[in-house]
Amino acid sequence: MLLRLVSLAVLLSIGLWADTLTDSFSSPGCTGFDCSYRYSIPQFNPALGTLSEIDWNLNEGGSVGIDPDYCSEFGMPLPPVPYSYTSTVADTFLNGGGSVTYSKSGLNYGGCAGHDNIGYAASLTFGKTITDVAAYIGTGDIGASMDPTISGDTPPIETYFLNWGSELTFTYDYTPPSSVPEPRLSVFLLVCLILSVAYHRTQHRKHSARQSQRPSLE
Numbered sequence: 001m002l003l004r005l006v007s008l009a010v011l012l013s014i015g016l017w018a019d020t021l022t023d024s025f026s027s028p029g030c031t032g033f034d035c036s037y038r039y040s041i042p043q044f045n046p047a048l049g050t051l052s053e054i055d056w057n058l059n060e061g062g063s064v065g066i067d068p069d070y071c072s073e074f075g076m077p078l079p080p081v082p083y084s085y086t087s088t089v090a091d092t093f094l095n096g097g098g099s100v101t102y103s104k105s106g107l108n109y110g111g112c113a114g115h116d117n118i119g120y121a122a123s124l125t126f127g128k129t130i131t132d133v134a135a136y137i138g139t140g141d142i143g144a145s146m147d148p149t150i151s152g153d154t155p156p157i158e159t160y161f162l163n164w165g166s167e168l169t170f171t172y173d174y175t176p177p178s179s180v181p182e183p184r185l186s187v188f189l190l191v192c193l194i195l196s197v198a199y200h201r202t203q204h205r206k207h208s209a210r211q212s213q214r215p216s217l218e
Contacts (some may be wrong), residue, residue: 004147017018021048021172027060027146029163036147041170043138049176051137056171057127058093064120064150082106086154087159088169094144098126101152119162124148136172 019043027037046049063088084105091097102120136142146166150159 015019019174019176021174023170024060025168025170027166027168029165031160031162031164033158035161035164036145036168038143038145039168041121041142041144041168042176043140043142044133044136044172045139046137049174051133051172051174054130054133054136054171055127055173056085056094056096057125057169058091058096058166059123059125060146060148060164060166061121061123062090063119063121064089064164065160065162067158067160083118085118085152087120087150089124089148089150091124091126091146091148093129093146094127094130096128098124100124112154114133122192 023042025039025041025081030037044054066087082105086101086103086104088099088101090099100121100122104118104120106118130136148161148164150161209218
């Protein structure tokens with residue numbers, strides 16, 4: 001029983017002292033060949049406490065357009081033409097990264113400028129935990145860039161991004177300084193007091209039970 005109570009006290013103390021600070025950012029939608037974007041992330045203010053690690057997650061998404069550029073010398077669309085592609089969207093961010101590959105084949109109405117193109121919807125989600133946090137402590141900003149790319153085995157065409165955007169979540173895991181959270185300390189001491197009283201009551205009941213089980217001398 002005592003071991004369970006002590007374990008509960010340890011868990012409560014960890015929960016009382018640990019804290020997190022989360023910021024969310026987003027990039028505007030982008031259409032074109034270059035959809036790189038540079039995030040400006042506030043550093044962790046050391047006045048808040050001791051930074052232990054950082055968790056970040058980046059979600060990117062939109063569409064990839066594929067332009068077959070299949071038209072006659074007179075600028076008129078040609079009959080439907082078979083097509084196939086294997087296309088990969090990839091990106092790296094703060095020493096993390098991810099990629100996703102799409103494949104498709106079919107018939108496309110060959111398009112000159114202004115005609116229907118082929119393409120696909122795409123999304124990337126990746127993140128990382130940073131434990132080397134020295135560079136992220138201060139009162140300035142951290143610059144970090146996303147730079148998505150498109151590659152793969154496609155017909156002689158152009159590929160480009162359509163309404164490509166991203167959302168970044170940045171979480172600082174830290175411990176507040178001991179001189180700040182008096183209410184937290186009070187709660188922790190109260191928990192210890194309750195556990196101490198519970199322990200002594202348990203011991204008293206055991207002692208009373210043993211006394212009642214002893215044979216009478218009369």
